Structure formats: structure tokens, C-alpha cells
Amino acid sequence: MVVNGAPLEIKLEDLVANPLNPREIMDVDDLASIIEIQLQPALIIGREAYLKLWPELESELGDAKYVVINGCRRLEAARKFGRTTLECVRKDEVADSRASLRAASIRENVERENLDVIEEAKAVEALVSDCEGNGARAGQILGKTKMWVSQRRALLKLTPELQAKLRAGELAIREARELGRVPAEEQVARWKAQLEKKEREQEGETSESNTSRRDVDTVKIVKTLKKWDADTAVLASALFVHLDRGGVHELIEQLNQMATSKEGE
Numbered sequence: 001m002v003v004n005g006a007p008l009e010i011k012l013e014d015l016v017a018n019p020l021n022p023r024e025i026m027d028v029d030d031l032a033s034i035i036e037i038q039l040q041p042a043l044i045i046g047r048e049a050y051l052k053l054w055p056e057l058e059s060e061l062g063d064a065k066y067v068v069i070n071g072c073r074r075l076e077a078a079r080k081f082g083r084t085t086l087e088c089v090r091k092d093e094v095a096d097s098r099a100s101l102r103a104a105s106i107r108e109n110v111e112r113e114n115l116d117v118i119e120e121a122k123a124v125e126a127l128v129s130d131c132e133g134n135g136a137r138a139g140q141i142l143g144k145t146k147m148w149v150s151q152r153r154a155l156l157k158l159t160p161e162l163q164a165k166l167r168a169g170e171l172a173i174r175e176a177r178e179l180g181r182v183p184a185e186e187q188v189a190r191w192k193a194q195l196e197k198k199e200r201e202q203e204g205e206t207s208e209s210n211t212s213r214r215d216v217d218t219v220k221i222v223k224t225l226k227k228w229d230a231d232t233a234v235l236a237s238a239l240f241v242h243l244d245r246g247g248v249h250e251l252i253e254q255l256n257q258m259a260t261s262k263e264g265e
Contacts, residue, residue, distance in 0.1 A: 007041050009085040015044065016064035017072040019057050022106050022123035023115055031077035038078075041087040042071025043104065049095040069094065069105050099130040103141040110142060116167050121155040128153065154180035159187050 044066040051058055061067065066088070068075050078086045094104040106123040109115045115123065124138065128149065131137040135153070136146040155173075157180040158166065165171040171179075175194065179187050240248060 007087055007089050010044070010066060010088045011085055012075070012079055012083065013063075014065040015042075015068055015075055015086060015088070016061050016066070017068050017075055018050075018105055019060040020054070020102070020105065020126070021072045022119055022126070023072065023109055024119060028073055028077040028080055031073060032081055034074060034077045035081040035083060038074065038087050040071070040074075041089045042074050043069045043094070044071075044088045044090050045069060045092045045095050045101070046090065049092040050101075053095055053098050053101060066090065069101065070108050097130070099127060099138075099141060102127045102130050107142055110144075117152075117155060117173060118163050118167055121152045124149055124152045125156055151177050157181075157184070159184050162187055162191060165191075 047061060047065050047067065050061070050067040068086075068088070071086070071088070075086055091104075095101045102123075106115070106120075106127065109123075110120060124142075127141065128135050128138045131141070135149040139146045139149040142149075151173075154177050155163070155166065158176060162171060162176065162179060166173070166176045171191070175191075179191055182190050239251065243251060
């Protein structure tokens, strides 16, 4: 019998990952060292404690005696890299209610920022549901504010396309929250309009920067020419050497335009 709170090696065949695990388990190659050392024990509860809360999930537990609440990736890595046991700590008390168990399964991931933002939002939404829709209570359980809970839940109102952009880092969370308040059918168009606005602003900044740099260069050249005190014949000779024939014609054209502009003032 596995006693609550005592770290023990549990056979992998007796363990199953929490069917409601908020984190998608994909690549576990970063945990390959688990074959030699396990840095942290997994948190488990007994099968009976789990089924008291979710009896409808019995078929998903198979013949497992224990459900892994925190450490599902460690369990997957242990299986992949050839371990036969996993160090675990049993704490059936976290299964006092659906909300307490759900919180135990997501709190560690939220604190360590192991979840991507949409996984986190889905987990928070599920916890709010377990708290009978009380966002403040869900925040209290997680050690977060009601505002934080509301902001995470708002991300689930994004269209699938924008959720994918958010997960890929192409959409900032702050912008995503604002888009979540917009009707779904208008979100993508609003996002594209924001991108176009940013591009125009960046182009404007670049243009202003180029103009400023050109003005500075002009001032420097004028100072240098004054220092030399060269007459027009010397300047013309120097420019003819510096510029090719096409450049000379372009310079003459620009000088004529500037002279015409001055005469019209």
C-alpha cells in the first residue's frame, strides 16, 4: 500500500496520466536523463479518489492503481527511455473536490510557465467551471487575481487562426485580449488592419530617419566646403571626378530644380 506523502518507486504499469491533464504531451526528449536520475517525484492520487470526482472517466484509467496529477511528462519519458518505475508522492487530499484537484494539476504548470498560453486558458476555464463559474474563487485557488483569470478566459474567444498565431508568438497577449472582445467574424480583419498600421508607422519612422540623416550629412558637407573655401571651378572639378557622367547630369538637374524652387519663393 502506498502511504500519503511518502516518496516511493511505483511500477509504470500501475500508473496512468490524468485524462484531464491540461498540458499536451508531445516531445519528451528533453527528459532523456530520467533513465539515470529523476529530479522531482510525480504527484499521484489513488484510483478510487480520482473516480469519486470523475466516475465517468473510469474506462480511461485502464487497470492503473494510481493517477498522475503532476508529472505526466515524466511518466511518458520514463516509458519512452526504458524505466520500469517512477518516484511518486501520493496525496489523496488534493482530490477533496474537482476544483482542488484541477488546481493541483495546473498550479505547478502555471507557476513554471510550462503551459502555452492557450493550454493555460483552457485549464483556467475548466477550473472556473469547477468553481461554478466563480472567477474570483478560481483566481484565489491559483494565487491569481480575478482580472488575470478574466484575461486568460478571453483568449478562448479568439478564432482558431488567431489562437494559432498567439501560440506561435506572432500575436502579443495584450493585442489578443483586445481582439477577444471583438465579434469573431471581425477579428482577423481587425488584426490585419493593426498589422498594416504598424507597417505604415514603421515606414514613416524609417523615412523620417533617412530625412534626418540626409540633413545632418548636408550640414557636415557644407562645413567642410567652407573650411576649404574652394571656388566653384574647384568644386565642379572635384564633383566631376567623384561622379560618373550620369551622376553629373543628375546633379545638374537637381541644382536646376532647387534654383527654380528658390526663385519661386
